[in-house]
Amino acid sequence: MGRVAVVGVAVAVAATACAVAAVVVGRRVRSRRKWRRVVGVLAELEEGCETTVGRLRQVVDAMAVEMHAGLASEGGSKLKMLLTFVDGLPNGCEKGTYYALDLGGTNFRVLRVQLGGQRSSILEKEVERIPIPQHLTSSTSENLFDFIASSLKEFVEREGGGSENSLNSRRELGFTFSFPVKQTSVSSGILIKWTKGFCIQDMVGRDVTECLEQAMTRKGLNMQVAALVNDTVGTLALGHYHDPDTVAAVIIGTGTNACYLERTDAIIKCQGLLTTSGGMVVNMEWGNFWSSHLPRTSYDIDLDADSPNPNDQGFEKMISGMYLGDIVRRVILRMSQEADIFGTVPSRLSMPFILSSYLIAAMLEDDSPELKEVARIFKDILEIPDVPLKVRKLVVKVCDVVIRRAARLAAAGIVGILKKIGRDGSGGITGGRSRSDVKMRRTVVAIEGGLYTSYTMFREYLHEALNEILGEDIAPYVILKDTQDGSGIGAALLAVAHSSNSVDSVQLL
DSSP, X not given: OOHHHHHHHHHHHHHHHHHHHHHHHHHHHHHHHHHHHHHHHHHHHHHHTOOOHHHHHHHHHHHHHHHHHHHHSXXXXXXXXXXXXXXXXXXXXXXXXXXXXXXXXSEEEEEEEEEXXXXXXXXXXXXXXXXXXXXXXXXXXXXXXHHHHHHHHHHHHGXXXXXXXXXXXXXXXXXXXXXXXXXXXXTEEEEOOOOTTOOOGGGTTSBHHHHHHHHHHHTTOOEEEEEEEOHHHHHHHHHHHHOTTEEEEEEESSSEEEEEEEEGGGOGXXXXXXXXXXXXXXXXXXXXXXXXXXXXXXXXXXXHHHSSSTTSOTTHHHHSHHHHHHHHHHHHHHHHHHSOBTBSOOGGGGSTTOSOHHHHHHHHTOOSTTOHXXXXXXXXXXXXXSOOHHHXXXXXXXXXXXXXXXXXXXXXXXXXXXXXXXXXXXXXXTOOOOGGGOOOOOEEEEEESHHHHHOHHHHHHHHHHHHHHHOTTTGGGEEEEEOOOIIIIIHHHHHHHTOTTSOOOEEEO
């Protein structure tokens, strides 16, 4: 081969190499650009979810103001601030055997609690979970409550070993009914509407306690409802039974709500309300709280618009387990649309609520070097195999941002309650005193719900925010207590406190 030919081949090889190198470099540049867009989505999320201490204190103030407005007039606030007529909480002296019925879905529970007469002295507890046949959820009120009363009767019979005396003895029942109800007394309330798959039209607008008691009479069961409550009020009752400094309760699970003990003279919308205790438990329905200070992102806006109840439950949609997984899903979907981090956009990633809060928490708490749990969830749930490690790390960060925001907002809500009743060290909503002028009292908040009780990071973020908001001088006086089964045991305890053997201590003049 001549010298010219050799030179030509060398030039051609060099040109090819340069072309290949240019392609490789081009791909790397495009890949980096795409990755920068993905990282930019995360940065935008972090900025939108920012919860500085200053911002959290604005949320605290807004919560306290809305509570005040909700107590002043009906419809005065997005917080309903519902009267529960519960003016007496368990004090630890309760003694005897009491029952609870917990109806909140397509299963119900019956409980028997034996109390020893000393604080925290629960001598025995028996619980039975009973599924409701599907046809009864759309049948008649009589059919539904006859089934419940029959099951309750069988449960009561076992107390006395099947003796006749076990049925003849008058029993008090705490009834937890987790559907929208307008409470009319401590032991009665009108069903506003059904949720959770129930559709029994003849019961809407009727007293749920009356329906149950009529069924118990038909079945020969000598029992009366002493207290009709929701799970939040039950949690407060159980917390107070264990610790007399408990003044509020919060549920942070699939949904979220809070209640607290308020002075009756502060409930302006019900002037003339008298209680012997001078206080009453108020059901806040705080899931509907809203303030311009809440850190809302485009993902929250889209989730709300796509929900069955747009413009409602704004606070709940930012902090409860029902929604956190879908916020994360929407962020990951946006990332996959910005850059092909999974190749083509996976179809399952477009399915609403495919990621539960349980899965989000599992990914956040995955401490394996290769994030194996994250990889498993993507493979099994989203059907996305072989997710690169750097993408898995990015997903964990997204989970962290969303859960951290939720926990810190929940903490701000709790401090908002404390501020309203003067337990945050500021002297209350209208207090003008400085912190140094306020004598702090030990304050306990009972908390129930899987998001708080089961997930370490959520709990740690909530406590961290609580300490930041209150400050090191005040925070030690506020104790959050994990309280299990308020909807069951708490309802039984309220049956004791408001039994027929007690004087009715609530009256409207």
